[in-house]
Amino acid sequence: MFKRISELLHTYKNYDPAAKSLLEIALLYPGPKALLCHRVAHFFYGNKLFFCARLVAEISRWMTGIEIHPGATIGRRLVIDHGVGVVIGETAVIGNDCIIFHGVTLGGTKFNPIKRHPTVGNKVLIGTGAKVLGPLTVGDGAVIGANAVVVKDVPAGAVMVGPLAQAKG
DSSP states (O other): HHHHHHHHHHHHHHHOOOOOOHHHHHOOOHHHHHHHHHHHHHHHHHHHHHHHHHHHHHHHHHHHHEOTTOOOOSSSEEESSOOTTTTETTOOOOOOSSSSTTTTTTEEEEOOOSSOOEEEEESEOOOOOOEEEOEEETTTTTTEEETTTEOOOOOTTTTEETTTTTEEE
């Protein structure tokens, strides 16, 4: 566990030139705190301790401004930059080495108890304020621009921009 925490803190340090120390990142950056809390909440959720899972998630949201449902599956080395207003839904899946900026929503479009949130591949960047909605797939290496609204699958390596995101490239 300590190896994973160290790996995450070093990821932030390598990503953010403003970061002065690992201690600063651990204590003052909301992303690592939200991700650590999510790991605990996800453990409870996986063991059907749903109240405990939601309690940890609620405390995390209150502390960080980042809302991650305990059921969401998150890979390694996710960077949540600034973080306030990030919402990640229950059936969302996020790969490794992704970057998510503040105000991003990985949300659903239905209330049915089915897969209703996005699956995000590896090395994906999702810009400030983007909304990625529904059970779609974002391919590896894709970039979603700021304030884009994505409601269809995104091919690997694509750049999506605009109010109803269109591929550019």
